[in-house]
Amino acid sequence: MAAPPSFAAMAAREQQKKAPLEKVQVEGQVILKIAQHCSQNEGATISTGQLLGLDVGGTLEVTDCFPYPGNSGEEHEEVGEGESYQLEMMRCLRETNADNNTVGWYQSTISGSFQVVEIIETFVSYMESLERCVCIVYDTTAALGGALGLKAIRLSEQFVEAYREGSLTIEKIRAKGLSWRDVFVEIPVAVHNSPMAAALAAEVAPPSEVTALDYERLNLGVAQLLEKNLEYLNDCLDDVMVEQGKLSMYQQQQRRQLQAVAQFKVQRRQENMARRAAGEEPLPEDPPEGMFKPVAEPNQLDNMLLSNQMASYCQHINSATQQALSKLTLMEGLQKGL
């Protein structure tokens, strides 16, 4: 491991050139830690933890992590406690001369369900102090399927900009050219192991995977995955419909208001004509301020996030079915061959 450059230098460099984050390099040990933590209290709660590491040029090296106790995000009275724990932990790490530079956080998720408003809020608050932070999302369902569901994500610049300006309206989204796919940016993850670890792995690993009889790989058990994802999709659709309802309500209200304004104007015009006939000053035609309060447009954020979630579910389904299909064709070929 290269000698870490001083913090001051790093900070200065960071400010000098804002090279876009190209990849996240995660230590194998970190992944194991995350996986352990997340699978420990898999289920209802989301497990979260802090990522520590270094920001080197285009890559963000994640060298260590520690979990947060319980669920930090959900209960507000524990926020203070969580923070103090975090600070205490950081202090301890510094004392032991370990890496203690925060680069982001990790959290567990079930499929794509991490894409909610909270994560965006957390991101924005992180980004206030730390421009180049990432969130590593660990998908526990993928782990059940025997795959490593690890993803490093951050928010896109455009989105953050738009988000900071306030409520996301349709107009704004359109003006910025944002779409639901532009909310999150996925950064490629590279796993880095120290030579020692690699050596150990080579030592521990079974002699050859190719020669071993591995019929498990031909298992077509996608039904469970599909079911789950479909369920989530259905839930999402319900939510989207709620959003849709809000939108149509808004449209109705707005239309009604426009009518009311038009009516007011017509009335005023008539009144003005009468006044002019009577030789009085005409009143201004526009309705006075505050008479018609603009109808609050529903925030589009939820909609975008829901779209994201749905997209990820669909992707899961896609990949699962793709695998299953390829297995099927394989089997078909095999049987023909036999």
Add this chain to the structure above:
Amino acid sequence: MASKFWAASSSEEESEEEVTTSEEETSSDEGSSSDSDSSSSSSSSSSGSSRKKGASRFLMGSSDSESEDERRVVRSAKDKAYDELRATCNEIKNKMHINDWAAIQTLFDKLNKQLERTQKVTQSLGVPRAYVRMLCELEDFLNKTLAEKPKLSPTNTRALTRMKQTLRKHNAAYTEQMRLFRENPVSETEEEAPSSSESESEESGSERELNTEEEEEAKFKSVRTGVVQRPKDKLLTMDPKEITYEMVQKKLQEIAMARGKTTRIDRQEQIEMLTYLSGVTKGPVQKLEVLINVITVTFDMNQPTQNAMTVPNWNRCAQTMFDIMVLLDENRHITLTDTPPEEERIEEPEAGTPTQVWGNLGAFLERLDDEWNGSLKALDPHANEYMERLKDEAVLLALAQKVSDYLQAHNELDKLAGVALKRIQHFYYKTDVVYAAMRKLALQRQQDSAEAPEAPTAALDAEVVDGEEAEGATELIVVKIPHDFNIPESCAELVEQLARVVYAHGNDNQKGQAMLCTVYFRCIRDDFYGARDTLLMSRIQEQTGQLDAKMQVLYNRTIAQLGLSAFRAGLIFECHQCLMDLYGTGRVKELLAQGIQQHRFQEKTPEQEAAERRRQVPFHMHINLELLESTYLISAMLLEVPAMASSQSTDVRKRVISKPLRRLMDNYERQSFTGPPENVRDHVMAAVRSLATGDWRRAYSYVTALSCWSLLPQKEAVLGMLRNKLQEEGLRTYLLAYGRFYSSLSIAQLCDMFELPERKVHAVVSRLIADDGLPASHDQPTGTIVVHHVEPTRLQTLAGTFSDKASLLVDLNERALAMRTGALHTDDDDGDGRRGHDGAQGGRRTRLGGRLGGVGGFGGRGGRGGRGGRFGDRERGSGFMPAEGFAGGVFGRGRGRRTSMQRDSNFTELGQFGGSARRGRT
């Protein structure tokens, strides 16, 4: 005080009550009961009005009976006054006992006022003995008190001194009476004796009067006791030959001027006057004017919004109308106009010259019809009087025919349409049997009136008045149906013909009503398809909200009949569609205007209630609610029970077909003990329970136990149809509910169970298989149905739900987009730019859709970016709705209901999900 005037016309004597003979007592039972009312409840307005009613009831006609009535009324007023007087006297006596002079003083003032009133009422200057006695007693007591000088409170002392002064002043006027009284002090009980003697003398006096009348009969033919004393009726005492045109005209004008100001009693007088005038007129034009005035004055005698016209009044109106018609017929040069004449006619126009007289026959007829309806509403429908009144319909119809003949001859087409509509409204609810009965009655009556002597007309003709006959006529003017009234044998033709007239000349409202009436008419003659087509052609169901209440009621009645007719024809689905809107609201009575329903949570204002009361349909036009309810519930049962069975077997919740039935079932199931069925609902519920297990026999026995089937003329056919339906639905329900527990079912067994022919069973089963209700197939060689047990996997279920939701979402999206582009942004440039953007997004979505390929609704969703496709969709939708479904909307809820259960070809494997997805789109 209504009776004031009548009192004035009678004699002065205070104790006239004794004049009443026993005959009169019997004839005026009602009157005397109202008397006791009025005397018991001092001067409350209600008793006053009841007396008024009594008065007008008996004061209709002429001469003798009238004068009797007069006396009776007077007696009541006097009685009341006397009772009040006596009560005050007693009170004064009571106060005297406790030496309360302040109270005595106020009571004395009151007594004096009452005396004044009494004198006004009795029109006599005489002083009641009770009063005189009171004065004596008061004087005595005063003197006594002054002599004794008891200790009194300051107020009392002051009152005493004042009393002394007033009494002295007051008694000066009555010294003579008091002296007489003191000479002969009689107690109150003894009072009757002298008064009877007095009355005897009075009677002899009146006899004397009568004698003189007889003597002078040649001169005063129509003089009556009551009339003679009226100073203003000079005209009546004159020789008819001396009465000139101007005199009549003047009188007529006088009466016309008095319209709207005077009380009811004046009107009575006016009518008498007019009847007299009509006899002495100098020509048909004037007579016509007089007769028209008779009608208008009679119409003024009651408030149409409050209570209906009395029967004699009504009869008088009808007869007068007939007279007018005869007059008009005889004098074809006279026409009636709506506009009142600008200048007064001074002389009777030459015979044969075209003349215009003010009057609107159509309006008169309409009013007469309304009054007839109103009186029916007021009567108890189960009493004999109702039947009697109902018989007058013939009169009304004859009159309507006359009027429409006249209107047709004079080419007043808009009024003709109104009259034709009125006539339709008398026919449309009559079945052939009822019509035939009515026709018979009318003809009978026509014959009777042709045979009868000229009595009824004589009653109105003052010149030929004959005592006996006139009296009979007052009791009941028998309206003569003219001989040329013909009522065709076929009601259908008549209605058709009348409807044509309305369609040709009526306004929109009239046309609508006529149309609804014909639809109703067809319905009760079992022409369901004809009725339905007529109704649909009119498109009236789309605008039920804009109709006025009366027409909405008619519309609802029509829909109800349509439902009943569909049921009789065995069209269960149509029947349910018609009736569900009526029963869905739970206020059938209100919708059909057949009674006032009280609602638990909403209070009606009195105005609303009065309006509702006015809307009510007379009893003889009612649609039997019990029959309607059983029809509705049974049709709902036949549809709902198989649907419930199919939703039980698959756990997807299906749309509820009939909410009221479901509600009833929930209630029924909540009961811990269920007794034997009593009412319609119980019966149907019991039938539902049996049918749900496929036990059609018991269901049928429950249904046939309903009593209302006897109301149907074609009872056997309907019950046969019901039996058939129950068998089929029973089979369907049985298969849906229990089919999955079998691996195979023998068709022969099923035939046996449901007593159906094999072909029918085959048909029902095939239909079920085709509709994905039963996963089975026919096995012809063995004559069985083989059931496949295929349950959808969880994944399939989920996918089905997903497709449902996705399609719903797409729909919502499209709507939102349409609103955004169509309704909200009319500004063209802006809209175009945005649409371009949309298009681009749509395109992107298409690509995405392609990428996501197999995932549910996404593929379809991407494609719909373009504008043309969207609008095409919408247009198709709007054109589709009215053509598609027949739906009986009630009160504006006439939206088309999509009934087709089209299946999406993509989802045939998943059967019911596809179906529900399509349904979700509506």
